[in-house]
Amino acid sequence: MTEILRLENVSKSFGGNLAVNDVSFSLEEGEIxxxxxxxxxxxxxxxxLITGVHPLTSGKVIFAGEDxxxxxAYQAARRGLARTFQIVQxxxxxTVLENVAAGALFGGGTGSVQEAMALAxxxxxxxxxxxxxxTPASSLALPNRKRLELAKSLAMRPKFLLLDEVNAGLxxxxxxxxxELIRKIAARGxxxxxxxxxxxxxxxxxxxxxxLHHGELIAQGDPxxxxxxxxxxxxxxxxxxxxxxxAESHHV
Amino acid sequence: xxxxxxxxxxxxxxxxIAATPLLADNYTIRVAxxxxxxxxxxxSWNFIGGFTGYPSFxxxxxxxxxxxxxxxxxxNGVPLVLAWVFAxxxxxxxxxxxxxxxxxxxxxxxxxxxxxIVDLTRLITSSWGSLTGGGDGLNVPLLQGNxxxxxALVLYVMLTILIIxxxxxxxxxxxxxxxxxxxISQNEDAADMVGVNTTSFKIVAYTLSAVFCGAIGAVxxxxxGYIDPTDSFSILLTLKVPVMVLLGxxxxxxxxxxGAGVFVLLEEVFWANFLEWNRAIxxxxxxxxxxxxxxxxxxxxxxxxxxxxxxxxxxxxxxxxKSS
Numbered sequence: 001m002t003e004i005l006r007l008e009n010v011s012k013s014f015g016g017n018l019a020v021n022d023v024s025f026s027l028e029e030g031e032i033x034x035x036x037x038x039x040x041x042x043x044x045x046x047x048x049l050i051t052g053v054h055p056l057t058s059g060k061v062i063f064a065g066e067d068x069x070x071x072x073a074y075q076a077a078r079r080g081l082a083r084t085f086q087i088v089q090x091x092x093x094x095t096v097l098e099n100v101a102a103g104a105l106f107g108g109g110t111g112s113v114q115e116a117m118a119l120a121x122x123x124x125x126x127x128x129x130x131x132x133x134x135t136p137a138s139s140l141a142l143p144n145r146k147r148l149e150l151a152k153s154l155a156m157r158p159k160f161l162l163l164d165e166v167n168a169g170l171x172x173x174x175x176x177x178x179x180e181l182i183r184k185i186a187a188r189g190x191x192x193x194x195x196x197x198x199x200x201x202x203x204x205x206x207x208x209x210x211x212l213h214h215g216e217l218i219a220q221g222d223p224x225x226x227x228x229x230x231x232x233x234x235x236x237x238x239x240x241x242x243x244x245x246x247a248e249s250h251h252v
Numbered sequence: 253x254x255x256x257x258x259x260x261x262x263x264x265x266x267x268x269i270a271a272t273p274l275l276a277d278n279y280t281i282r283v284a285x286x287x288x289x290x291x292x293x294x295x296s297w298n299f300i301g302g303f304t305g306y307p308s309f310x311x312x313x314x315x316x317x318x319x320x321x322x323x324x325x326x327x328n329g330v331p332l333v334l335a336w337v338f339a340x341x342x343x344x345x346x347x348x349x350x351x352x353x354x355x356x357x358x359x360x361x362x363x364x365x366x367x368x369i370v371d372l373t374r375l376i377t378s379s380w381g382s383l384t385g386g387g388d389g390l391n392v393p394l395l396q397g398n399x400x401x402x403x404a405l406v407l408y409v410m411l412t413i414l415i416i417x418x419x420x421x422x423x424x425x426x427x428x429x430x431x432x433x434x435x436i437s438q439n440e441d442a443a444d445m446v447g448v449n450t451t452s453f454k455i456v457a458y459t460l461s462a463v464f465c466g467a468i469g470a471v472x473x474x475x476x477g478y479i480d481p482t483d484s485f486s487i488l489l490t491l492k493v494p495v496m497v498l499l500g501x502x503x504x505x506x507x508x509x510x511g512a513g514v515f516v517l518l519e520e521v522f523w524a525n526f527l528e529w530n531r532a533i534x535x536x537x538x539x540x541x542x543x544x545x546x547x548x549x550x551x552x553x554x555x556x557x558x559x560x561x562x563x564x565x566x567x568x569x570x571x572x573x574k575s576s
Contacts, residue, residue: 053444
């Protein structure tokens with residue numbers, strides 16, 4: 001296993017508000033990592049720091065051996081660091097196919113528009129949206145918009161995919177579909193960092209979990225150890241919930 | 253097939269304009285020059301305002317700088333065509349440098365910033381008397397030949413610029429650049445996230461929106477023989493061009509040409525018939541556009557409109573029967 005992403009003492013402050021505080025961790029290629037923490041813990045900010053949306057206040061981000069601390073968002077995309085947004089961000093008046101082609105053309109570095117369209121078609125098949133390829137993105141319902149986000153990121157040929165709450169707003173059966181898709185993506189060799197509030201989902205899919213609280217990394221490790229960590233229980237899960245999750249997770 | 257029809261219509265339109273010196277009187281040629289000139293500027297504006305969705309109002313700044321750069325070059329002994337080329341390049345460089353700064357603004361802020369550029373360039377030009385002649389304006393060396401030949405020459409040069417601008421817009425529309433610009437217009441953050449270098453794409457679009465206006469300005473200065481700051485950096489011009497594009501259909505290939513043609517012809521009619529009221533009518537057109545034609549003439553579903561009309565006509569007699 002080789003290291004793909006390393007954060008060294010990463011901090012970010014907005015004015016006097018320290019959103020991410022001295023976070024360091026290292027991720028292996030091919031892992032699925034869960035990132036959890038209460039609202040406002042700094043999870044999305046951390047994703048924004050890794051993908052160049054916000055500049056770091058201090059610290060370093062190393063991606064595939066390269067210091068990318070000062071990269072712009074579009075450079076991150078071209079390097080193979082793709083992400084989805086918590087609130088989906090389609091190009092509303094373009095067709096579903098064109099949305100995905102944009103990912104292939106710019107992030108994936110495809111040579112021509114035609115090639116990008118062809119590649120986009122494959123990705124749409126992969127996520128199960130081939131039937132709606134020619135409808136405008138704005139006409140899709142939420143579960144399909146989330147799939148579109150995934151297809152768009154996949155068309156960028158990412159090495160590393162950050163999924164910011166891809167399951168939020170989905171019902172139970174839709175979540176099952178999304179999870180199956182995430183596993184299929186991981187099988188393609190893409191490293192995945194998933195932000196998720198549903199503990200059941202996190203526990204069933206992650207090989208490792210990182211826990212953020214008040215911008216600090218308070219725990220990391222394999223899922224079972226992490227949910228028993230007293231700090232995590234206090235900060236995020238609550239003791240009752242932790243006991244229930246623990247009981248349930250034995251059945252999973 | 254539909255596209256073929258559209259481009260056929262464009263070619264026919266160009267031929268019609270180009271034929272005016274052979275067939276029509278001087279007044280008609282003047283209108284034809286106006287159409288070619290505004291069409292080229294409208295096609296230009298479409299790069300930033302249509303494809304990229306940035307409401308730029310700097311057209312008059314580029315046009316005016318083109319006028320002055322061309323005129324000053326000629327007055328300093330640069331031959332005619334070279335002076336035009338110089339003016340074009342000068343405006344392109346100016347726009348690229350300005351774009352790097354002003355394109356950080358978005359939406360309304362960008363619109364206000366870009367309109368301020370027009371006033372700023374006008375003020376600099378009128379204050380820098382030693383170079384530009386200030387408020388007195390500048391005489392530009394006249395074109396050689398009798399009036400008929402001069403207007404024919406100007407018309408053909410303007411048409412050439414229009415055709416180059418139009419071909420460029422076709423190319424951009426089908427290329428990676430155009431795709432990226434459309435992404436930016438729809439959702440700039442998402443465009444950034446899929447790997448579009450939004451800053452440089454926007455600068456290219458802004459420069460494209462300037463370069464043809466600069467060329468047009470330089471040729472215009474040679475045509476009229478005299479320029480001054482108020483005429484060259486006119487706020488009215490900076491508003492008219494976007495209105496033309498919106499009238500035709502922003503972001504489409506033929507919309508700007510259609511809009512400019514319709515607008516110039518309408519304006520001629522209004523000038524001729526309602527001398528006192530033409531500005532008010534321009535205002536009326538803008539309001540009408542915003543409320544009734546937000547997507548322009550090209551985007552109207554003419555077939556649906558026709559159908560509705562036919563239905564109404566078809567319905568009318570039945571209603572009469574019921575009521576009787």
